[in-house]
Amino acid sequence: MKVLVIEDDQQAASYLAKGLKEAGHVVDAANDGKEGLFLAGSEHYDVMIVDRMLPGRDGLSLVEILRATGNDTPVLFLSALGSVDDRVKGLKAGGDDYLTKPFAFSELLARIEVLVRRRSAAQPQTRLAVADLELDLLSRTVRRAGKSIDLLPREFALLEYLMRNAGSVVTRTMMLENVWDYHFDPQTNVIDVHIARLRQKIDKDFPTPLIHTVRGAGYSLRAPQ
Amino acid sequence: MKAAIPTLRLLRTTPFRLALLYLGLFIISVGVILAVVYRSTAGFLEEEIGATIALEVAGLQDQYRSAGLRGLVDSVRERSGYSHTNSIYLLTTPGGVILAGNLSGWPDATAGPGGWTHFKISDYGGVNNRPSTAMAVSFVLPGQFRLLVGRDMSELDQLRGRMVVSLRWVFLVTVVLGLGGGLLLARGAMHRIEAINRTTHRIMAGDLSGRVPRGGGGDEIDRLAGNLNAMLDQIERLMTGMRQVTESVAHDLRTPLSRLRARVELALIRETDDPEVYRGVLQDTILEADRLLATFTALLSIAEAESGANRKGLEPVRLADVVRLAADLYEPVAEEKGLTLVTDIRAEPTVRGNEQLLAQAVSNLLDNAIKYTPEGGRITLLLEGAGPGQVARVTVADNGPGIPADMREKVLERFVRLDTARASPGNGLGLSLVEAVARLHDASLRLEDNEPGLKVGIVFPPDAG
Numbered sequence A: 001m002k003v004l005v006i007e008d009d010q011q012a013a014s015y016l017a018k019g020l021k022e023a024g025h026v027v028d029a030a031n032d033g034k035e036g037l038f039l040a041g042s043e044h045y046d047v048m049i050v051d052r053m054l055p056g057r058d059g060l061s062l063v064e065i066l067r068a069t070g071n072d073t074p075v076l077f078l079s080a081l082g083s084v085d086d087r088v089k090g091l092k093a094g095g096d097d098y099l100t101k102p103f104a105f106s107e108l109l110a111r112i113e114v115l116v117r118r119r120s121a122a123q124p125q126t127r128l129a130v131a132d133l134e135l136d137l138l139s140r141t142v143r144r145a146g147k148s149i150d151l152l153p154r155e156f157a158l159l160e161y162l163m164r165n166a167g168s169v170v171t172r173t174m175m176l177e178n179v180w181d182y183h184f185d186p187q188t189n190v191i192d193v194h195i196a197r198l199r200q201k202i203d204k205d206f207p208t209p210l211i212h213t214v215r216g217a218g219y220s221l222r223a224p225q
Numbered sequence B: 001m002k003a004a005i006p007t008l009r010l011l012r013t014t015p016f017r018l019a020l021l022y023l024g025l026f027i028i029s030v031g032v033i034l035a036v037v038y039r040s041t042a043g044f045l046e047e048e049i050g051a052t053i054a055l056e057v058a059g060l061q062d063q064y065r066s067a068g069l070r071g072l073v074d075s076v077r078e079r080s081g082y083s084h085t086n087s088i089y090l091l092t093t094p095g096g097v098i099l100a101g102n103l104s105g106w107p108d109a110t111a112g113p114g115g116w117t118h119f120k121i122s123d124y125g126g127v128n129n130r131p132s133t134a135m136a137v138s139f140v141l142p143g144q145f146r147l148l149v150g151r152d153m154s155e156l157d158q159l160r161g162r163m164v165v166s167l168r169w170v171f172l173v174t175v176v177l178g179l180g181g182g183l184l185l186a187r188g189a190m191h192r193i194e195a196i197n198r199t200t201h202r203i204m205a206g207d208l209s210g211r212v213p214r215g216g217g218g219d220e221i222d223r224l225a226g227n228l229n230a231m232l233d234q235i236e237r238l239m240t241g242m243r244q245v246t247e248s249v250a251h252d253l254r255t256p257l258s259r260l261r262a263r264v265e266l267a268l269i270r271e272t273d274d275p276e277v278y279r280g281v282l283q284d285t286i287l288e289a290d291r292l293l294a295t296f297t298a299l300l301s302i303a304e305a306e307s308g309a310n311r312k313g314l315e316p317v318r319l320a321d322v323v324r325l326a327a328d329l330y331e332p333v334a335e336e337k338g339l340t341l342v343t344d345i346r347a348e349p350t351v352r353g354n355e356q357l358l359a360q361a362v363s364n365l366l367d368n369a370i371k372y373t374p375e376g377g378r379i380t381l382l383l384e385g386a387g388p389g390q391v392a393r394v395t396v397a398d399n400g401p402g403i404p405a406d407m408r409e410k411v412l413e414r415f416v417r418l419d420t421a422r423a424s425p426g427n428g429l430g431l432s433l434v435e436a437v438a439r440l441h442d443a444s445l446r447l448e449d450n451e452p453g454l455k456v457g458i459v460f461p462p463d464a465g
Helices: A010-022 A033-042 A059-068 A084-092 A105-120 A153-164 A172-179 A190-202 B004-011 B014-081 B154-204 B220-269 B275-307 B309-313 B319-336 B355-372 B430-440
Strands: A002-006 A026-030 A047-051 A075-079 A097-100 A127-130 A133-136 A141-144 A147-149 A169-171 A211-214 A218-221 B087-092 B098-101 B116-120 B133-140 B146-152 B315-318 B340-345 B350-353 B378-384 B392-398 B444-449 B454-460
Touching (some): A010 A026, A047 A105, A127 A153, A133 A153, B014 B146, B350 B355, B355 B392, B355 B454
Parallel strands (some): A002 A026, A002 A047
Antiparallel strands (some): A141 A147, A169 A218, B087 B098, B392 B454, B444 B454
């Protein structure tokens, strides 16, 4: 993937670039808002990582301008401003996701991957399938290898989110934000319990597990290779 | 010199200026009243004298008509003959020869309107030789004889003089009393304002325990003092909280940070070729850092709720949604631990609030209940609607060990944990956040005995809806 990092803190920018390159991405970096706007307008990127407080032009207005000119490259805001209000502002300005500093690099990678994937599969789907697991959004039923599986509403929503992002790592925070709309981390790792329950129903009676634990990051639902 | 300074300062104070302004108006009105009194008294006497003279003139004119010049001369001589008389007479021939009267010559003074003249008697060898003025009327009789009839005005002048003197005294006393009274009143008010100033100075100097004394009269200065004291209570509470937090942060974060440092240092000292050792240390380091970050995040959430900056962003929140979501998230967690979580939604109240913070508060309560209730226990999440003094109440009750009554206040403080050994996970910030969220919503947090266990209720006041 081609990633544009707009970040004025040199140390943070090089850390980001290094990590993204190691993960196999191509990285361009801009040190201020003006340069970022120029790069974003002149080249194609799969995803942009934008700091909110930038010299020259702040991240919010930069994204607003990009959106106004028809640029719909996915944007992830990376900011030290982390209150709910700040997040809402970022998303309203046209950001697709919002990550608060300090952050775990695995979290960032998982998020940008999901962002790019979401953009490529824009059409509305009524049926999701991964290997022999099928999820019908209209009848709200789940089948694996032709066998019907009973899920509680929240388990269904969790599975839907995992399936929509099949193949990508999904972190606990991403699940809390997207399935429960919780924009804070509960004290206990509640997500693990929910995943364990889902595993019981989806994977236990089948020879190949689909839900995988990604150490230090989260979970990933993917077909066996 | 020392006493002069407060007095000078007093002169510059608002109460004194107001008193001075009032005094000015008062002096003007007293002046006007005195002038009216003076004019009406003196004027009345002068009119009386004028009327008497006019009567006398009429009498003399009658005399002249009936008895002729001879009779008039006799009459004037007879009347001016009395010693110590106040009356003045002068009758002259057309040539100016005095025929009768008690003046040595015709006064020079020109007659005013109605023929009235004022002159000094002493200049004309007048009655008793008093240096007083006289008021007279003169006219010409048939045959060009001239007659002057008047009155010695010395008594009236004396009266006037005395009146002026006493009125001046009245005026002076008024000014002195007014000024003194104003000063006294201003000083009374100033004393109380000075007390407020002294208290604020003491507080600025660092003594937060000072409070403004109250008069007890319930006037506006008392209300001001009351408000100041309430404000000071709030500030003191915040400052104490802040100090306590700073100390707790220093204490509670020092331990994990030094542990972190020691671990990394040890890994560096023990040189080894096994990358697994380093990997393990790094993983532990990340875990420790995550715990530290979680603590900071919790502190930030508390600060966010406490700053009240969110107050303007409050919007209607359906509490049932918040409760359902939290129950949904925690039910499997409770079950995992062998606990029963019962959700009982008895009403669908709406309050003005911050949904995320409320969700976090309810989550924290459930988290605590699950953490501290032993296996086989039962947790109840209850949402009630309007009741006496409340629009809604969210209660989390468990049948765990509970909190002793004397510790219930204490656990709301930041970083305070009953488990002093810190064996259980957590940072001791959970209930502090719940309390801060409750306060943001003007709700009260109630910690009660569930007999056995703990019952925590967030009670929203009626105007929260």
